[in-house]
Every structure is written in structure tokens, then in C-alpha cells.
Amino acid sequence: xxxxxxxxxxxxxxxxxxxxxxxxxxxxxxxxxxxxxxxxxxxxxxxxxxxxxxxxxxxxxxxxxxxxxxxxxxxxxxxxxxxxxxxxxxxxxxxxxxxxxxxxxxxxxxxxxxxxxxxxxxxxxxxxxxxxxxxxxxxxxxxxxxxxxxxxxxxxxxxxxxxxxxxxxxxxxxxxxxxxxxxxxxxxxxxxxxxxxxxxxxxxxxxxxxxxxxxxxxxxxxxxxxxxxxxxxxxxxxxxxxxxxxxxxxxxxxxxxxxxxxxxxxxxxxxxxxxxxxxxxxxxxxxxxxxxxxxxxxxx
Ligand SMILES: Nc1ncnc2c1ncn2[C@@H]1O[C@H](COP(=O)(O)OP(=O)(O)OP(=O)(O)O)[C@@H](O)[C@H]1O
Numbered sequence: 001x002x003x004x005x006x007x008x009x010x011x012x013x014x015x016x017x018x019x020x021x022x023x024x025x026x027x028x029x030x031x032x033x034x035x036x037x038x039x040x041x042x043x044x045x046x047x048x049x050x051x052x053x054x055x056x057x058x059x060x061x062x063x064x065x066x067x068x069x070x071x072x073x074x075x076x077x078x079x080x081x082x083x084x085x086x087x088x089x090x091x092x093x094x095x096x097x098x099x100x101x102x103x104x105x106x107x108x109x110x111x112x113x114x115x116x117x118x119x120x121x122x123x124x125x126x127x128x129x130x131x132x133x134x135x136x137x138x139x140x141x142x143x144x145x146x147x148x149x150x151x152x153x154x155x156x157x158x159x160x161x162x163x164x165x166x167x168x169x170x171x172x173x174x175x176x177x178x179x180x181x182x183x184x185x186x187x188x189x190x191x192x193x194x195x196x197x198x199x200x201x202x203x204x205x206x207x208x209x210x211x212x213x214x215x216x217x218x219x220x221x222x223x224x225x226x227x228x229x230x231x232x233x234x235x236x237x238x239x240x241x242x243x244x245x246x247x248x249x250x251x252x253x254x255x256x257x258x259x260x261x262x263x264x265x266x267x268x269x270x271x272x273x274x275x276x277x278x279x280x281x282x283x284x285x286x287x288x289x290x291x292x293x294x295x296x297x298x299x300x
């Protein structure tokens with residue numbers, strides 16, 4: 001692809017074309033002691049875009065979204081930029097609500113225990129009204145849209161009902177960039193379609209930008225404006241949905257993505273251009289042939 005990693009707005013002359021909402025330049029990232037997941041990753045997403053992030057299990061979608069959400073420190077300030085700030089260093093992005101991340105599970109990080117599920121007998125009302133500074137009109141709209149009963153006790157509701165409250169809380173502040181990691185998976189079809197419509201309005205009316213990682217493609221052919229496809233940490237495709245050639249000859253997005261994933265060749269993991277010092281410091285194995293690898297998993 002000629003302009004790899006660049007997702008520009010639908011029309012030239014758009015009022016949002018002047019700057020990027022999300023810009024990733026030359027990103028390298030490894031989990032501790034592992035070979036790099038991202039070796040030289042570039043991405044450029046314009047305001048107003050609704051970008052689907054697709055890829056096989058383990059291809060790096062969640063990791064990328066978490067990096068964009070400022071949850072991992074990656075490189076210098078200029079490597080991962082959101083709204084022209086450093087996603088990790090400029091904490092006001094998240095504190096102001098401009099950058100919002102809705103991830104897969106509703107949990108909190110507790111010291112060395114890591115991520116643990118939220119527990120306790122709280123009402124939906126307590127949770128939602130506990131979010132400070134929310135606009136009451138927006139709050140009422142979301143409660144209605146997600147059909148939330150404020151009397152729900154959070155430890156007694158279904159997964160989908162709990163998810164609705166999580167989504168409502170995450171959307172109370174009018175975000176400028178929203179990162180969604182498979183959050184509609186528990187929702188029934190009505191809630192999902194209503195929510196997608198709400199997201200569309202947020203992008204069209206306020207120029208908000210959404211990156212949505214999902215394996216469920218129903219209804220997304222007309223919802224998304226752009227598509228980014230990741231394979232093993234490499235950005236294989238990044239283009240307007242209307243320019244995905246395969247879509248013109250396929251029944252739907254599902255069959256296009258299915259054919260991409262089926263034709264994936266399993267590559268050897270890439271080597272870092274400049275091996276991050278982090279790996280050298282943290283790996284107890286150095287260059288030992290006994291270093292743990294994906295291939296050795298077969299023998300465990
Ligand atoms: N906390 C972690 N520590 C070490 N490796 C991790 C960690 N989280 C993810 N990985 C590895 O990073 C790679 C990418 O994982 P990631 O969760 O980003 O994939 P994904 O595309 O979101 O997958 P899925 O579609 O299954 O959600 C995988 O090989 C995974 O094993």
C-alpha cells in the first residue's frame with residue numbers, strides 16, 4: 001500500500017483534515033523478556049474517523065489500544081501521539097475525558113494482584129452518578145439509550161447489564177478519542193445497534209475519533225469509515241472502507257476478514273531494528289538457545 005499507516009478523512013477539504021487524532025511513528029514495543037510485538041509500527045488516524053481494528057487472536061489489537069490509551073510507556077514523547085499529546089506522558093488526556101478507553105473486562109489494578117474484577121454491592125445509580133462533572137443531559141441520554149435500571153445491584157445483574165453500566169460510565173464525558181476493545185460483545189442486538197448509532201453521531205457531529213477492535217462485524221460495513229488490519233504486530237492494511245477492493249466482490253466484511261486471516265502465513269517473529277535496552281536488561285536468558293518461544297509452547 002502506498003500510504004501505509006495513514007487513514008485520512010473521507011473528503012479533501014474536510015474541516016478535520018488539518019491534524020491527526022492519532023499518530024504513531026516508528027513504534028517498537030515488547031512485553032518483558034519477549035521478542036518485539038511491534039517493531040516499526042506507524043499509524044495515522046484523522047478526526048471524525050471510525051476505524052475498525054481487525055486481526056487474528058494475539059495479533060496485537062488490545063496491546064495497541066492500551067498503548068494508545070497511555071497504559072504503556074513506549075519510546076519518547078513523539079512516538080505515540082493522541083490529539084497532539086503524548087499518550088503516556090500527558091496524563092490530562094485521560095483526566096479530562098478527551099481520551100477514553102473501554103476495555104474488555106471491568107476490573108481494577110490492585111498492586112501486585114494485578115487486574116481483579118470489580119466486586120461489591122453497588123447500585124447502577126451509585127456508579128453512574130459517582131462520575132463527577134458529567135452533563136446531566138448526556139447522562140440521561142446514555143441511561144435511556146442503554147436501557148439501564150438505576151436500581152440494578154451490580155453484583156446481581158447479568159454480564160450484559162453490567163457491561164451497559166460500564167459503557168455508560170465510560171461515555172459520560174464527551175470524548176474526543178474513544179478506544180473500544182470488544183465492548184459490545186455482551187450486548188443484545190438492540191443495545192449494540194443503538195450504541196453504534198450513538199458513536200456515529202459523536203463522530204459526525206463533534207469530530208470525535210473512534211478505534212474499535214472487534215471480531216463481530218455485523219452492521220459494521222456501513223458504520224466504519226476506515227479499516228486497519230494487523231497481523232502479528234504488523235499493519236497489513238490501513239485504508240478507507242470504501243476503498244477495500246475485496247469488499248466490492250464479497251458478501252460482507254466478515255467474509256473479507258475471514259479470507260485475510262485464513263491466508264495468513266505464520267512468520268518468524270521480527271527482530272527489533274534497535275533492540276530495546278529493556279529486553280536486554282530484563283531477559284534472564286540473553287541469547288540462550290533455551291529462551292522461551294512460541295514454538296517451544298508445543299513441548300510444554
Ligand atoms: N501482559 C502480557 N504479557 C506478555 N505478553 C502479552 C501480554 N498481553 C498480551 N501478550 C501477548 O502479546 C500478543 C498480542 O496480544 P493482544 O492481547 O494484544 O492480542 P489481540 O489482537 O488483542 O488478541 P485477541 O483478538 O485475542 O483479543 C500475544 O502474543 C499475547 O500473548
